[in-house]
Amino acid sequence: MIANKLTDLAVIRTNLAPDSGALCYILIENTVGGLPMPRMPKKTKQISFMQVMKNQKTFIHILVSFIFVCLAIMLASILFLYNQFSKAAMNEIGSHTQKLLDEQSINYAAKMSSLLDYIQKAVHNEEVLGYALARDNDPFLNYQAWRKLKELKDNQPIIDSIVMQNYYTGNIVDSKVGIYGRSEYPDQQLLTALDQEQGFRGQRLYIRRADYYRSSLRYETDYLSFVSYFQGQASALVVNIDIKALKEYFTHERLLASSNLYILDREQRVVYSPDPAQFQQPYQLMRNNTGNRWYKDQQQMVVYSPFSFFTAPGWTIVQTLPLDSVLHNLYKLRTLTYWFFSIILAVTLFAVWKVSRRIYRPIKNLIEEAVHLHPSDDAIASSADLAVLSQVLRSQKQQISKFQNKLVKSTKQGKEIFIRDLLHRPTHYSASSAAALFKEYELAVSINQLVILVFRMDNYDKFAKQFRYSDQRLIYFAICNVAQELISEVAPVETVDMKSGHIVAICEARGGMEDDFPAIARSVQNKCAELIKISLTAAVSLPVDNPNDLSSEYMQVLELTNERFKGGTGKCWVKGDGIAATESEYSYPEERERQLLSELKLGHQKQVEHHLEKFIEAILPFSYSEIRLSLLKLLLNLSKTAEQLNLALDHSSLGSLKRMEQMLDLLETKEQLIEWLHLTLGGILEQLQLQSVAAGQNQLIALIRQVVQEHLYDPNLSTKMIADELKYSSTYIRQLFKDFSGQSLSEYITDLRLNEVKRRLTETKQSIEDIVQETGFSAVNSFYTIFKRHMGTTPSQYRRQWENDSGKELP
Template identity: 25%
Template sequence: MAVPVKLQSNRLYTKLLLAFTVTVTILILGLSALLYQNYSSASLANENRLRTSMLNQISYSMNYMDNLAHKFMSSAIVGSNVPNLLYNQNDDKMVLDNALRNLDMLVVTNDYVYSVYTISLSLDRIASTEDGGFYSALSFYDQDVISLLQKWDDQDLSTMPIARRIPKANSSSGFINVYSYILPFQLDPGKHPSQAVVVNIKSNALRELIASLNNKIDDTGNDIIVIDSNGTVVNHAEENMFLRNIRDEEYIRTVLDSDQATGSFKTTIDGQSYNIAYVSSQSLNWKFISRISYQSFMSPVDAVKSSTLFTSIVVLFLGFLCSFFMSKSIYSPFGRLIETVRLKSDELDRKQRNHRQSLRNHWLKDLLLGNKDAAHKELLSQTAELGIKTDLTGSLRIIVFRLDHYRMFLDKYNERERGLLKYGIANIIETITSGEFTSDVIEMDSDKLVLLLESTGSEEEASNILTLVKSIQHLVHDYLHFSLSAAISETIESRALLSETYSDTLALSMYRMIAGHGSILTPTFRSSIRTEPSPFPEGKAKLLLDSLKLGHLDKVKKYFDEFVHGLVDAPYETMLSSYIHLMFMISSSFHSVADNSNSRISNAFHTYFSKIDYFETIEEIHQTFDSLFSEIVLTVDSMKHNKRNIVVDRIKKMIEEKYPDKNLNLSILAEEFQMSNVYLGRLFKEATGESVAEYITKVRMAQVKQLLNESNLSTKEILEKCGWEDLNYFYTLFKKHFGVSLSQYRLLIKSSDHQGTNGLDLNPFELVEE
């Protein structure tokens, strides 16, 4: 019985082994196919991303040149040079030569400008900076530009710049490729301009950029082309392609017909597969196209396909052998033991790795802060021991990243959460950078992270670093919803300058206050800042304080804007100290206001002085000043209003006490309050709606009515007690005030006495109406 049982057991084991082998085979083949497909898709996506980035770089360069051309035209037409060349009818050679020479000096200082023409068809005079000559319309060597001007249409402004091949002056066969900008003067609707300035920009700069990018692509047939909306080539690595119309090419028509700003697609040219990527420039209405053969970037994928297939076969064979020679009864105990050992080993490795990462960050941090000066031998040993990837003995570059809105970051997250978020940011920086540079990420104190990378110092590398920093900013914003600002240093050749360079780059990052959140600051930015400290704008500050005291909020904001404009290119320390000085002047001028009437003003002063280091941008400082200005103006207005009410109440009280005085009038009251008659009268009128004289009359009439109703005094005695002197004037005023004469009023009082009213609540108006 034992043999059959054993045989049955072996057969069952064989079936299980076969089922396991088939399952593993199918699984590995499926995973291999999926891996190959994903790798192919990733390679194509990565290639499209690289192509698009390259085309965006070319588009940005052309847009930048377009902006420079417009700025050049704006500066060229300023002054008298261009008007003299266009409109001066005297043909004064000295004046014209001097104007053309000044215009030529402007051309010389801008190396991207090839030449400038001033065309005055009405004077039949054309001047060219290329050879410094004057021409008539018929003798001018560039007849094409005259034809363009004579056919000028209002829509032509939207086609700038115009790609042209123009002849060289004093040459019968030489030509040069340019982009022309035509600025017409006195353009009347329906008429062609007779005066214009033409600026010719060299196309070589963009062509050289395209040629340099093409040199990186070795395969034949790969190309970068720039076309306009008609399919005409406006730039290419080969000069003979300039102005050639290639609209008949199928892929060109596809790009022109697309309504997408960017895109990519696959096409076939001469029997070979190509990947087409394109980018559009809205301002220029140009298309930037990259054409690259699939073979150029898919050959590594094919190699992966072969290696994957070979690896799968080897893995299957080894798996079959292992499955065949092992049994469950023998393998299970060892398997559990190995798994336990592996888990403990992984845990030990993880602890050691985390500890080493902490030591590496601390050591590099001390190196940047100048707390450590390692010798060459120690440097090499620490680099190997701590796993530092950067070669600290070579050329280096520092990028300081600063977390924007750091105060909000501190308030929103606890210490553990902040540590995890900063680790996440550092991980993004390290992941993005590792694909192009050898680098290390160092977590500094508070809001700073430093990227230390190896550098070659080339211009291309500087451009790649800018692209890299922008990618990091976008990813941190998309994934973690944080904004980063960055400051990039120059390349340093000596490790001895590392600490000094870090300090300079950190100081450069402080100019985030000017550039704003999410900015990228390079050493060229610092060149736009004045090196010498600018004086404090004392005059503007005094005008601002005077307007603030008067409550003129519009003037306050106007002078504050002028104050800010005067500090726009000042050093960071000067700018910050100027704002502190201004706030101190305001605090000193309105100290009593802040202490006595409005706690919010006092809080604003305290907030500014205690948290000045937390302000990251000028906008935050400006918001503090704007709110403070509004609070002060409201408080000053309120105090003025309260003061006016107090004065008016005192005037009323004085009138109610001195109404029997026959000499009581506006002048006596003004003298009593030490105010001018006009000011006191206007103040009382604005507060009560009636003049001082009207109020005196009102009080006296009220007293007359009371005495008539409650006493038996004669009219003369009543007038004596109420301050009246002119009897006839009193009778007139009484009838005007009460609607009845004095005698009628007395009769009404007697009549009411007989009826039991006693005259106390008598209303003469009601009685008269009855």
């Protein structure tokens, strides 16, 4: 059995310096089936504790990550649980407090209603009523009234005083202060309020502050004043309740002693509060009419409870509870929770430390193996844990990359990529670096006297539609092989498929043979036409001595193939040979365009075709780029004209500038362009003709309806009569109206006559026979049949049904 060697790295304390705390590495080599044999390094290296920690960064990262995750989870759990529990507890406290307050408000409303009943009985008391109606100022009667009011007041401890105003005698009887004349009575504010309501009958409630002097002493009291006006009289009975006494109605052993009560009226003004200065002031924390709410900024809970009684609807009782008194026990629970989670956290951290060591052990063993595999690499051995693996993997990746690059450069694919980059992008190689690259990619040509041949596919649109993409690539591959075989017989050559409808051949012109390449290009064209049945347009460049100029030369030769637009497909063009520049400068034929668009708007087809030919003749002397620019401008103006005429545009050509450019790319020759322009203009002219026909038909329909309206009540009205009057055949009139409206002309006439019959049946008492004769029906019997078929009933039944439904009689 072959023994598998495993290497462990043990960290032990050195015996040389036991007090220094230094550590040293000893490699122990274990052999399966044998005893562990120590293998001492050549030199024992002492390292400090910080160095060990630095070399074990991964372990530290794992440990810190676990601790951070545990802390985050536990902290989030504590906050979530405490928040949820606090919300639940506060909601429960609020609901319980609100329930108690609702019970107290119901009790208070009942007591207030009982008090109002008591006041109502006092108003109807014979003695009180008798005094209110007394017109004599009798001191004895005044005294009797005062005694009665005091008796009524003593029966209800919550009542502060009862005041009787006798309007006839002007006396004021007050159960608290005695009998006064109107001018001597201390509480003049009350008298003013009573005067303002003079003539009112019933009960009123006043919330007021009485501020007056009596015997040189100032009295200030907040009152609820219930005023009862005697029916039919101007006298009034006033019952004053000291607002401070209202709190006694809410004294309850289950309410917190530290809470405060507020009573608010329907305008949310304070009627009662612990602070008298807030009387009749708007309550600042009033945001709800009912329920409870926590105000964190105020550190208190506010509970709302609505209540109402006879003369005071929409009042609210508010109780505020300080946060400290409500959550006192919750704070204790929170402290205990913190201690509990702290203990759990300590246990968790210990478990995390143990788990981290178990997770890190395989990583540590892998690092030791990497150090053992590279014993001579001191940089790797001194690095920190995962950095060792990273450097090893990086070194291996660099080696693999070198092998891959060498493999790619030695293949045909790498060569083609290099040639495409050389033609597409400008380069700045020196002569030596260019020669080195040509040699590295094993190109058959040198860097001097290079000639570019471009072979461009003719009728590319048809070719792309006829063959699948995979078949297209095979055809281009065949063209490259044909060119490679023919050209290599006379000169070194490299061919490449440019993946955009053409191939390129880069040739080396040796010994002044640059004049032979046009003939070579034509032989490639002929061979492809013979073997592959493909037509190619070729272009030949001038010799290039610098590889950095290949990109610009390639673009010029590729543009040269566009000369097939004027000269036709299947030809070979040579740069600088047989292509003369235009003698005059480029100028757009605006007059030709104007004449073309003018005749197009008029719908004159022959004139449009004539001006189109003149326009093409005017732009042909220019270069292809100038011709293309002129055509784009013409198409844009043609599109605007079509929009002005409200014509539907052909979305494959005139929909946008991008579609126009794509269409021009497909039109390789002037013949194809002229054919497409004729089709496009023909479509526009056809739409104009259809618009003209539709307009004439609309006018004829209007005339038909006009004739029908003029002769609607003529029994002889028919399709023939209308056709004779309008000078058209009956068949044409009948079919046109049917196609336009969806119903026959006779049905249209019948509907109009029936509408008039129905109007007369429901608006006049005219006999049915008279209506039939006056509305154009030829016979009564046929009318009945038509009416019943359309309405489902007879005319007389229709008239009776209308009278029954409307409830009206005919005039």
